[in-house]
Amino acid sequence: MACTVLGMPLVVFRSGEDVGALVDRCPHRNVPLSEGSVVDNDLQCPYHGWRFDRTGTCTRVPGFCGSPEHRGRKATSWGCTEKDGLVWVYAKDVIPDDDPGPPDIPGVGRDGYTVVRAELDFPGTLHATLENALDVPHTAFLHGGLFRSEASSNRIECRVVRDHYGVECEYIGEPAPTGLIGRILAPGGGVTTHYDRFLLPSTAQVEYRLGERSHLIATNILTPITDFLTRMYAVVAVKLPVPGALVRPVIEPVIRKILRQDAEMLAKQTDNIQRFGGERYTSTEVDVLGPHIWHLLKMAERGELEQVERSYRTIFMET
Numbered sequence: 001m002a003c004t005v006l007g008m009p010l011v012v013f014r015s016g017e018d019v020g021a022l023v024d025r026c027p028h029r030n031v032p033l034s035e036g037s038v039v040d041n042d043l044q045c046p047y048h049g050w051r052f053d054r055t056g057t058c059t060r061v062p063g064f065c066g067s068p069e070h071r072g073r074k075a076t077s078w079g080c081t082e083k084d085g086l087v088w089v090y091a092k093d094v095i096p097d098d099d100p101g102p103p104d105i106p107g108v109g110r111d112g113y114t115v116v117r118a119e120l121d122f123p124g125t126l127h128a129t130l131e132n133a134l135d136v137p138h139t140a141f142l143h144g145g146l147f148r149s150e151a152s153s154n155r156i157e158c159r160v161v162r163d164h165y166g167v168e169c170e171y172i173g174e175p176a177p178t179g180l181i182g183r184i185l186a187p188g189g190g191v192t193t194h195y196d197r198f199l200l201p202s203t204a205q206v207e208y209r210l211g212e213r214s215h216l217i218a219t220n221i222l223t224p225i226t227d228f229l230t231r232m233y234a235v236v237a238v239k240l241p242v243p244g245a246l247v248r249p250v251i252e253p254v255i256r257k258i259l260r261q262d263a264e265m266l267a268k269q270t271d272n273i274q275r276f277g278g279e280r281y282t283s284t285e286v287d288v289l290g291p292h293i294w295h296l297l298k299m300a301e302r303g304e305l306e307q308v309e310r311s312y313r314t315i316f317m318e319t
């Protein structure tokens with residue numbers, strides 16, 4: 001399967017129990033390897049039939065009597081692994097020994113949870129897409145009636161904790177969301193527990209809990225395809241007081257509608273950033289996570305994450 005990560009065309013393929021990711025260009029004559037097929041666990045180029053294993057080593061050159069393996073015939077490989085139905089590609093050739101592996105996705109495989117998966121391209125930068133997924137103030141406007149509404153205003157406390165793994169905001173004293181999702185998640189209303197998290201390098205996670213019975217946790221894993229195009233793999237796990245089979249047809253279209261509204265707004269944002277030749281932001285305290293995400297991404301780019309000290313901050317906002 002062909003995909004693009006950080007502007008690099010890749011081909012991802014199954015090799016027995018494993019997965020492999022190679023740069024999508026045959027080292028022989030530049031043909032896309034993604035046009036080929038998997039034969040005996042190796043990827044076979046469609047032009048002259050050279051084959052490559054998951055490390056990119058050439059394993060067969062049809063008609064050639066010598067050994068196919070040669071440094072100059074190696075396809076470029078990227079580290080690659082699979083977990084919870086997602087394939088993770090590393091922007092380096094091998095996965096480091098001390099790498100902790102992909103994170104667990106909460107709710108997947110747990111009794112009582114309905115899991116909805118969605119895959120959606122957002123025409124925005126990684127930062128803009130991450131912020132959008134974790135941005136509370138826009139929900140009353142852009143998704144008015146589906147999630148929160150401007151009419152019901154509540155003063156809540158937000159506790160922000162940041163360290164070199166990411167940043168989390170806990171919203172304290174928030175009533176159950178109004179609108180359709182609120183009515184499904186919390187039919188009796190009441191106070192909800194709500195966390196928004198940015199987890200490096202590129203996950204936006206939103207968690208709602210109402211007592212022991214209702215729990216929604218959306219783990220949105222983002223892949224920067226190019227500078228202005230970001231793919232979201234959303235895994236939404238919900239546990240509700242009613243059976244999952246009844247909930248899914250109701251909740252799934254709502255989530256898809258919310259995601260579509262966000263994609264349309266990010267397209268407008270991106271067009272305007274490009275029209276003006278760059279980004280320029282001003283924020284208030286209620287833009288709780290966006291500035292932290294920006295800062296942490298910049299620190300990560302510069303390899304300075306270890307310098308990020310654990311910090312705590314409390315602010316108040318109206319939702």
Ligand code: FES
Pocket residue numbers: 026027028029030031045046047048049050
């Ligand atoms: S171009 Fe791939 S085998 Fe020749």
Ligand SMILES: [Fe+2]
Pocket residue numbers: 132133138139142143258262
């Ligand atoms: Fe949104």
